[in-house]
Amino acid sequence: MYHVVLTDTAPAKERHMKSLRHAAGASLAVVAVAVSGCTYASEESAAPEGNSSDGGPSSSTEIIGSIKKDPTLAAMVPDDIRESGTLRNGTAANYAPAEFIDTDGSTVVGFDVDYVKAIGKLMGLQVTTTNSAFPSLIPAIGSKYDLSASSFTITPERQNQVTLTSYFKAGYSMAVPKGNPKRISPDDLCGHSVAVQTGTAQQTAAQQKSKKCTEAGKKPIDLLSYESQSDATTNVAGGKADVLYADSVITGYAIKQTSKLEALGNITDASMFGVATAKNDGGLSKAIQAATQKLIDDGTMKKLLTSWGTEDGLIETSQVNPES
Numbered sequence: 662m663y664h665v666v667l668t669d670t671a672p673a674k675e676r677h678m679k680s681l682r683h684a685a686g687a688s689l690a691v692v693a694v695a696v697s698g699c700t701y702a703s704e705e706s707a708a709p710e711g712n713s714s715d716g717g718p719s720s721s722t723e724i725i726g727s728i729k730k731d732p733t734l735a736a737m738v739p740d741d742i743r744e745s746g747t748l749r750n751g752t753a754a755n756y757a758p759a760e761f762i763d764t765d766g767s768t769v770v771g772f773d774v775d776y777v778k779a780i781g782k783l784m785g786l787q788v789t790t791t792n793s794a795f796p797s798l799i800p801a802i803g804s805k806y807d808l809s810a811s812s813f814t815i816t817p818e819r820q821n822q823v824t825l826t827s828y829f830k831a832g833y834s835m836a837v838p839k840g841n842p843k844r845i846s847p848d849d850l851c852g853h854s855v856a857v858q859t860g861t862a863q864q865t866a867a868q869q870k871s872k873k874c875t876e877a878g879k880k881p882i883d884l885l886s887y888e889s890q891s892d893a894t895t896n897v898a899g900g901k902a903d904v905l906y907a908d909s910v911i912t913g914y915a916i917k918q919t920s921k922l923e924a925l926g927n928i929t930d931a932s933m934f935g936v937a938t939a940k941n942d943g944g945l946s947k948a949i950q951a952a953t954q955k956l957i958d959d960g961t962m963k964k965l966l967t968s969w970g971t972e973d974g975l976i977e978t979s980q981v982n983p984e985s
Contacts, residue, residue, distance in 0.1 A: 720964070720968045721775050721965055721968040721969070724775075724779075724961060724964050724965055724968065725775060725778050725779055725782060725965075728779055728782035728783060728961065729782070729783075730782065730783065730784070730785040731783045731784075731952070731955065733951075734783045734784050734948060734951055734952050734955070735783075735784050735785040737784075737944060737947060737948035737951060738784050738785075738786070738944075738945065738948050739942070739943035739944055739945050739948075740943075741943075742786070742807055742945065743784075743785075743786070746786060746787055747786060747787045747788070747789060748777070748780075748781045748784065748786040748787070748788050748789075748807055748808065749789055749791070749805070749806045749807045749808070750774075750777045750788060750789065750790045750791070750806060750807070750808055750809065750810055751790075751791050751793055751798050751801055751802070751805065751806035751808075751809045751811070752769060752773060752774070752790055752791070752792060752793070752798070752809060752810060752811040753792065753793060753794060753795035753798065753811050754769045754771070754792040755858075755889045755890050755891055756771075756811070756812055756858070756890050756908075756911060757771065757890075757891075757911070757914055757915075757918075758771050758772055758910070758911075758914045758969050758970070758971060759771045759772055759773045759811070759812045759908075759910065759911070760773045760774055760790075760810075760811060760812070762792070769790045769791075769792050771969070772829075772965060772966060772968075772969040772971050773810040773811065773812060774790055774810070775965050775968075775969070776810060776828060776829075776936075776953075776956075776962070776965060777790065777808070777810045777936070779952075779956055779961060779962075779965060780949060780952040780953060780956070783952045783955060783956070784948060784952060791805075791806070794888075795811065795858075795859075795860050796859075796860055798811055798937070799819070799822055799823055799937060802823055802937055802938060802939050803938075803939030803941075803942070807938070807945065808936055808937060808938045808945065808949065809936070809937045810828075810936045810937075811937075812831075812908060812911075812934055813825060813934060813935050813936075813937055814862050814908075814932050814933070814934060814935075815827060815932060815933045815934065815935040815982075815983065816862070816932075819935075819937070820982055822940070823937040823938060823939060823940060824937065824938045824939065824940055824942055824946045824981060824982060825935030825936070825937055825981075825982055825983075826935055826936050826938070826946050826949045826950045826953065826979060826980070826981050826982075827933040827934065827935050827953075827976060827978075827979050827980050827983050828934060828935070828936055828953050828962075828976065828979055829933070829934040829966075829971075829974045829975075829976065830931060830932065830933050830934065830974050830975075830976050831908045831909045831910045831931070831932070831934065831974050832908070832909040832928035832929055832930050832931040832932070833862070833863055833866065833906065833907075833908065833909065833928065833929050833930045834906075834907070834908070834909040834912040834913070834924065834925075834926070834927075834928045834929070835847055835904050835905060835906050835912065835924070835925040835926055836897065836904070836905040836912050836915060836916055836922045836923060836924055836925055837897070837903065837904055837905070837922070837923060837925045838897065838898065838900055838903075838921060838922065838923075839920065839921055839922060839923050840923070841923065841925065843903055845903060845904060845925060846926075847925050847926025847927075848926070850867070850870055850871075850874075850882050850904060851871075851874035851877075851879040851880050851881070851882060852874070852879065852880035852881075852882070852883075853882060853883065853903040853904055854882075854883040854884075854885055854901075854902045854903045854904070855867050855882050855883070855884055855885065855902065855903065855904045855905075855906050856885045856887060856893035856894075856896050856897050856902035856904065856905050856906065857884065857885070857886055857887070857893060857906050857907065858886070858887055858888070858889065858890040858893055858907065859886045859887060859888050861907065861908075862930075862932075863906040863907055863908070864884070864886055866906070866930070867882055867884050867906055868884065870882060871884060885902050890907060890911060893905060893907070894907075894915045894919075894922075897922065898915075898919055898921040898922055899921075904925065905922065909928045910971050910973075910974060912924070914970070914971075917970070933976065933983060934974075935983075936949055936953075946981045946982075947981065950979050950980065950981050953979035954978070954979045957975070957976065957977065957978075957979060962975060963975050
């Protein structure tokens with residue numbers, strides 16, 4: 662989730678779980694569920710790690726279950742978190758397959774959720790994941806949440822607000838209704854309606870593209886911003902919007918989950934995702950970086966990502982506040 666600096670939350674959890682109010686009829690509702698799991702009210706807490714339902718591939722549960730506590734990593738965890746025994750994660754569960762609501766209607770699942778569970782196991786901590794609106798996540802880090810893994814693209818603006826530790830990479834990509842009936846070029850979106858999730862980097866990019874359209878004497882982009890990624894996807898699949906613009910992993914997942922969409926153009930603007938902690942996090946980011954690097958080095962991260970079909974996002978080195 663290439664969420665922009667408006668303080669990130671997904672489905673799933675901006676990434677902001679709402680009912681599928683934008684779905685046009687039952688068929689589109691089915692598409693939305695297929696793409697994003699479900700959408701529900703925000704502020705639902707998932708069960709602690711080890712008690713949630715199996716939302717992802719069964720192998721991910723087995724992979725996480727095999728991880729053992731690493732005493733060295735556990736010793737790096739700030740005292741207050743270690744003493745509490747719990748690592749609190751906030752996310753916006755409407756951004757499948759990174760974070761979304763499982764079919765039970767309450768459990769938050771996705772590769773970001775599995776990643777946090779994995780580092781929690783290494784640190785000897787239970788993990789709780791709370792679903793909340795994407796813009797509410799960053800302001801709550803350090804108080805309500807110890808960290809937030811919600812597909813945050815690492816940007817200088819975000820690094821002014823929080824500490825970001827890299828764990829994944831993705832780019833921007835677009836999709837159109839199957840067959841591209843309006844013959845849209847990825848290089849010219851002027852005059853077309855583009856659906857994005859509110860607060861994402863793609864929203865900002867589309868605004869910049871629209872400005873260039875008007876400067877060139879062309880019609881601006883009709884930017885349609887939705888609180889939920891599933892709503893944006895559903896409206897493109899249903900023909901209410903011309904183009905879907907999102908993180909590449911999100912667009913790719915949406916295309917796989919429905920026969921109504923196809924890719925438009927290539928992946929662009931590849932960037933790192935970062936798990937967010939407070940600016941003064943007492944060393945938590947260093948512990949997260951070390952745990953992430955261990956998962957990368959021993960092959961566990963690749964296994965987890967492969968179980969979600971997102972292994973293309975694997976990175977070789979995790980860093981605290983890398984240059985974006």
